[in-house]
Amino acid sequence: MNRLLRLAWVVLRARARGGRQGSPLDRWRTPLRVLPHDLDLLRHMNNGVYLSLMDIGRVDMMVRSGGQRALTVRGWYPVVVAESIRFRRSLQLWERFEIVTRVLGWDERVVYVEQAFERPAGDGAPGGREVVAEAVVVARFLARSGGGVDAPEVAEAFGMPRLSPPVPDDVLAWARSIDVAARA
16 A cells, blocks of 8 residues: 555656656656665565565656556556566665666567666765666566557557667576566
8 A cells, every 4th residue: 555655646746747758768767765664674675665666667657758648548558577686785764766767678579677776876976876776677568458569569659669779688688588478
């Protein structure tokens, strides 16, 4: 329930900013703060919370880029096929951070998204950021009427070209290693 309230706040704030603000290929920053219900027994943000907050970062990007409206009109919605996260540092209670979200590219079936958790660098350098966790997410889009939607069609609905920019080789190698193309 607590994350639903946070999601509602982020969506309302995104809508208040007005129309389309860029491309999903841009870096989208979603500012948040570690709240008491985000903590685990060791009093830092629980690893499962990162994954839930990444959902919020992706929704923020979709609303602000105008993509969410395009999805709603078509009756499409995203589902996560796979995700991998690497933790570098802990986030503590009340600490401010940003989720940085961007679409890396797509193939015929799935979309590859990069997300990072950043906080101000500890050295106090102006504008300096420290990455505390980084993730790759693979998403597939489905139609409410049934079946999948080809990723190039989704890209076009988001106002991007059907042809993907090159997806980094390490991301493609990871996706092949876990067989994200397998049909369930």
